[in-house]
Amino acid sequence: MTALFNGPRLAGLLVSLSTSVALPGIAMAQAAAPATESASAADPLAGDIVVTARKREESAQSVPLAISAFSGAAIEARGVQKIDGLASFTPNMTLQNNPSFGGAGSSAAIYIRGIGQKEFLPTTEPGVGVYVDGVYVARSVGALLDLVDVERVEILRGPQGTLFGRNTIGGAISITTKKPDETPSGNLQVTTGRFSRIDVKASANIPLSDTLFSKVTVATFNRDGYVRHLVDGRELGDVGTLTGRFDLRWKPSSTFEVNLAVEGTRDRTNGPAFVLSGVTYKSAIFNPQNLPMLPPGSPAAAGAYVLNPPFDAPTDNFTLLHNYFATLLGGQPCFAFAPYSPQGNAAACFSNRFIVGDGADAGTGPQYARNDLWGAQAVIDWDLGPVQLKSITAYRHVSGDYARDGDHSPFTILHLADILKQHQFSEELQVLGNTADDKLKYVVGLYYFNENGNNINNLDFTPVTFRSGGKFATKSYAAFGQATWTPIPLIDLTFGLRYTKDKKSFLPDQEILVDKTGGALIAASPNTPQTRVLPYVTAYRNEDAVTPSANIAFHVADNVLAYASFSKGFKSGGFVQRVFPPQANIPQFGAEKATAYEIGFKSKLFNRRLTLNGALFLTKYDELQVQVFTGIAPVTKNAASAEIKGLELEGRLDAGAGWFLEGSLGYLHPRFTAIDPAAAEITLASKFERVSNWSLSGAVSKSVELANGGNVRARIDWSYRSGAYMDALNSPELYQPGYSLFNANVTYTFPGEKVSVFAGVTNLTDKQYLQTGVYGASFGLYEKLYARPREWSAGLKWSF
Secondary structure, eight states: OGGGGOHHHHHHHHHHHHHHHHHHHHHHHHHSSSOOOOOSTTHHHHSOOEEOTTSSOEEGGGSSSOEEEEEHHHHHHTTOOBGGGGGGGSTTEEEEEOOTTTTOSSBEEEEETTEEEOOOOTTSOOSEEEEETTEEEOOSBTOSOBOOSEEEEEEEESOOTTTTOTTOSSEEEEEEEOOOOSSOEEEEEEEEETTTEEEEEEEEEEEOSSSEEEEEEEEEEEEOOSEEETTTTEEETOEEEEEEEEEEEEEEETTEEEEEEEEEEEEEESOOOEEEEEEOOOOSSSOTTOOOEEOTTOOOOTTOEEOOTTTTOOTTOHHHHHHHHHHHTTOOOOOBTTTTBSOOOSTTOOOGGGOOOTTEEOOOSOOEEEEEEEEEEEEEEEEOSSEEEEEEEEEEEEEEEEEEETTOSSSOSEEEEEEEEEEEEEEEEEEEEEETTTTEEEEEEEEEEEEEEEEEEEEEESSEEEEEEEEEEEEEEEEEEEEEEEEETTEEEEEEEEEEEEEEEEEEOOEEEEETTSSHHHHTOOSSSTTBSSOSSOEEEEEEEEOOEEEEEEEEETTEEEEEEEEEEEEOOEEOOOOOSOOSSOOEEOOEEEEEEEEEEEEEETTTTEEEEEEEEEEEEEEEEEEEESSSSEEEEEEEEEEEEEEEEEEEEEEETTEEEEEEEEEEEEEEEEEOTTOTTOOTTOOOBTOOSEEEEEEEEEEEEOTTSOEEEEEEEEEEEOOEESSTTOOGGGEEOOEEEEEEEEEEEOTTSSEEEEEEEESTTOOOOEEEEEEETTTTEEEEEEOOOOEEEEEEEEEO
16 A cells, blocks of 8 residues: 555556546547536535635635535435534544543544544644634534534545644534525424434525525424433433524625624533443552452462552552542452452442443433533625625634533542633634736635633542643634636646744643542642642743645646645644643643645546546644543643555446435555654554544435426435544554444425425444543543434425
8 A cells, every 4th residue: 555655656646547537528528518517306416516615616626625515405415414424425534422531512523534633622622623604613512513504514635724724734624504695485394203303493584675684593403312321310412402593694786795693502411421331450559460368467478469558559540449448448348358359249349330231321420511602703705806805703602511420330430520611703804816817816814813711620539529620712813825826728736825823821720629548649749739730820832833735736628637735734732731640830732733745636527427536645744642641631742743645535426317326435544653752652553543544435316206296315325434443542442343334314305395204214224333432541441432323213394
């Protein structure tokens, strides 16, 4: 595989591949009438899509970038309700709800081409940027968006550091909502299904005058969970979302337009569906060889371990420490001495009896996830003829409250609670223009981003109760520009550059509340006062980055494009806010950097019925921010350098007679090339977490026009992911082997196309697979969160 990416061979492969793709298209053009868009009943899936990946409206097939674009109609035809559903059809992309260590609900873990971020903490940054109507969504909490009244979704693969800026080192997801227009219209959709599912979506487009238009959209999504919380019978992993949006569009002339929007979302759930899957009672301090034990004060004996409290307290394994305390302080039979056993079944002892299966949780601590999000934005477009001006102003607020019982037992070994408050303001100004007889197209702009917030983590563990977290702030400034020059009709040359300056601060408010060791933890603190986990001082971090890009596009033939590109991206550094035991300094980590080289092609062949796109890429990845457990909390380190090689293919075929086929293939070969000596948790042989080498998908749909004027459309799709680890430590217990998923749906549209009924099944084979997993060596607990099982749904949609 490595030889495939040698420079000369790679260039030769591109030329031969582009030529082979072009020849059928040329022959078809000679044999057929001028190409037009297919008019089959599968059009919602087959049509070309207008995108704004380069800040101007262009056909997706004419943009020399790796883009997967989906129209709103195509998303609906695929049966996708939430943004994570698009990952099944996008090569080399992982998008999952990842509550992670803290239990935050509706938190997006997004990876594109092996680069991303799973943690929601506000002192770390995502690796893939999410944008809604051009507005950057800074926090992964709330970024798992419901696709309600969407115009299109664009998934841009590879660093987007020039036009999108910071934290798009892996790529970007751009969601564009539908604008109000002059036509009164609306729709209402009701869906029911397994797990008491009730979803309702409604939208009304209301013109207020000849120049002023409005739109109101509301939706509610409700579904029971699939893991039973045994202590009270509640279901974990449930869905309870209420969301709404109001749009106002003022268009006094054809050259001036203002779009205003206000939106809000309310999530209330019982918490993520984690289950306890395994326990390790190993300790390097207490009886490390698992020998038969002798009581304290016994003479040393070969082949035996003599208890030595309190000096052999297993502070490196809090689950074992619980049993140690219960045995030596509470007189409970939590240890068996000969032969040695680290667990007992007495009421006060932790044991494997709390592993109660994949559908239940024996925890008794608080479990919930609550999110409130709202935002407002104003977009102004002004066409001055030679240039077009655009302003995007936005404000967004997130308020979250989460709690999770991580030990899944009646004891207090691993209890977590989070309170998150975050608000952001951003402003982007763009100037777009064409000159030199349209041979030169350009965009220049300025960007400002201001974020503030507070994240308080209340943590209750076997030896200690303490408060973590603190106040955070970010200011970011950027200037960017990109120009495309067409010296001859066959060639486009594009060059871009962006300068970004980030200023960050973090004020930790972290304090030991209860020292259950009798004061030993407080006494060992290097801070003043000693109850402080980190000093109560503000830490500052400034960094800047220059992210250039270059691209050459060659129009091989009509509807066939070949390209080569170079781009850079960076993900901002930050602060380690989860720290224990106490430290005298606030740990920080630096920015990640990526340099990507890519060649690819795009084509529409056979009278534009076949769309076939492909890309080969190499990413040099430096200063990786890797999340590892070094104490009792996951911390982020600049731990390594790496390179990622890969390829992608996407195809869609409108075969006629209502048949539509589509498929994708993604291959990734990431490998570490250097490891920081301080990062003992990973090696050169370690695998990237959450990254599959192979991602494949395929689908077939059939649309039939009935004699009464109605229409039936049926679809079945398949996706495959090869194996992947859920953590950077490559814990074998958290490895997900390769798996396939199948989904199916059918829709009947009544004559007149006003009313339709639909039904579908997701995860047809009821495949059990990991969505995420958590392991902390200091706790000895393996937790797994499985994806939802097979579910049926049915519903009705009325358009008016």
